[in-house]
Amino acid sequence: MDNSKTLIQLLRNDYDGLLPVDLNSSSQLSTYIQAATSQNTRKAYRQDVQHFIAWGGLLLATPEIIVRYLHEHAEILNPRTLSRRLTALKHWHVYQEFSDPTLHPLVRKTLTGIQNVHGRPKEKAPAVTTEQLTLMVRYLKQQDTLQAWRNNALIQVGFFGAFRRSELANIQWENITFVAEGMEILIPRSKGDQGGEGQVCALPYGDKALCPVTALKTWCEKSYIESGFIFRAINRHEQMSYAPLTPDGVSLIIKSIAVECQLPHAEKMSGHSLRRGFATETSKKGAPFVSIMRHGRWKH
Template identity: 30%
Template sequence: MSESNHFYIRDFTKHRNLDGLSDKSLETLADSKAESTIDSYESDWNDFCDWCRYHKQSAFPASAETVVNYINDLADYAKASTIRRRISAISENYNAAGPDYKNPCREWIVKEALVGLSRKKGIAQKGKTPIYWEDMEKMVESMDLKNITEVRDKAILLMGFMGAFRRSELVGLDVEDLSFFPQGMIVSIRQSKTDQMGQGQQLGIPYLEDKHMCAVLAVKEWISKAELSTGPLFRRILKSGVPATNRLSDKTVNLIVKKYARRIGLQEDLYGAHSLRHGFATYAALHGVEERIIMKQTRHRSVEMVRHYINEANLFINNPISMIFNKKDR
């Protein structure tokens, strides 16, 4: 990683005033961390930088308030141990940068935020429970598609699942961001957490043979019923039953997921907007989809979270219970 990204751990001896040390001592310090550890630090630092770019905050120098906000956003899906490791990487990088740079992780509000997170979420804290395809089928089956709100909700749930969208990406879409082809729909994402340069990303969602569960047809139905031609794709519905001109908030997507989870008998507090993204990745892993292909759809830059989904799915793949009791030839 170039110095322009302000990652100093790999070559920290170059950035410190260590003139009093011999060349041998400097070499020993440079080799004090394993290459794999440095790679992990760099991956964690890059995640922080990506978050800061997306939220238009400075990663270097960063304020303690920025670090606290980052912690709380991570808490939506990451384990407490992952969050602590990320903060450790940020702190180590500031230490490596030298005494001219104030380390925001040493501020009391960062320490208190980590303590509060552990108390609230617990050491074994997990992200939102994934919504599997079978859950999605039940949710769609429960909908009254004569109601324009539920037509919209169907499009949100199916598109959120198939596109593995972050909720901010989903509500940020405009009608103009969609292109329809015989094979399906291409979605242009103008702003994303992992799009460092703001160049935009494109995502393909094919038609499904099961038309009732097809995200492309659900989106087309919503656009037709709402009579949309330009502007925000997903909007709130006025009391008159007419779509508003302003876009939904990302918090509304969270509430929509909880609403339908509750409707089909699931424990709603375990589910949220991230359940759609989590559900797609885990369901894809259950069906043996390769890691790189899952990452292409989810747009993860780091394999860490995708491997978490794959490991979760592997608890059921080649499970001895299934091999004993669910034999197809029985």
């Protein structure tokens, strides 16, 4: 079977009918190829191509029209966003078996120039310290609401598990095992495990001030969660959804708690602040670098 036709069939779904519809493929092989790229990446590529078309771009695209697109968005969009847009256009053309217009020297030079003029180093999210985490937990424990119980578990599990925000949002009851020493959380798939082998994060019991295991147990008892997603959306009427928080929602919660606690640089905190905080704090206490990397599921 012609693998290129399978790729074209795959991209048909990703680009909403922009690809030929007269090519057939093996559904099983399409599944494997689709799994090579994360769902979030495919969604981003779809949106990128749609943005290009909405602006007035045509498919097939020429180097000249792409340069115009870059020029008109140079002062509006982040250079990293423009770079991803080019990658999306590249995929569209390659999987259509057309030449890649983004490889043209004029396109590459234009993007490089935009990066040199408008690019700036990505600002790192401030790391949450153990003292700051204690303040946040103490603040939340003063409130007897579903949101407070959820948020208490969210920030403690996020910190001590060094979870990415997407990992936190996707934790499910079925993936949690409570053991004598604490609990184990199975992460079926993550950014550092695109192969889908699965990774286990072990969290021990803490003390009275900070304990992710107790916080999570309390949240599940208060919310009566016995299946499905653990960290769910809750509206202002304290009505809980079955749907999980989004990764952006996780970041907003962490930032809002930091602001309410009047922590330094609270406005710059994000979902990465907990993960970075764990690495920073454990490193200060002398934990081996390899152990920190392994626990946080960072690639060596």
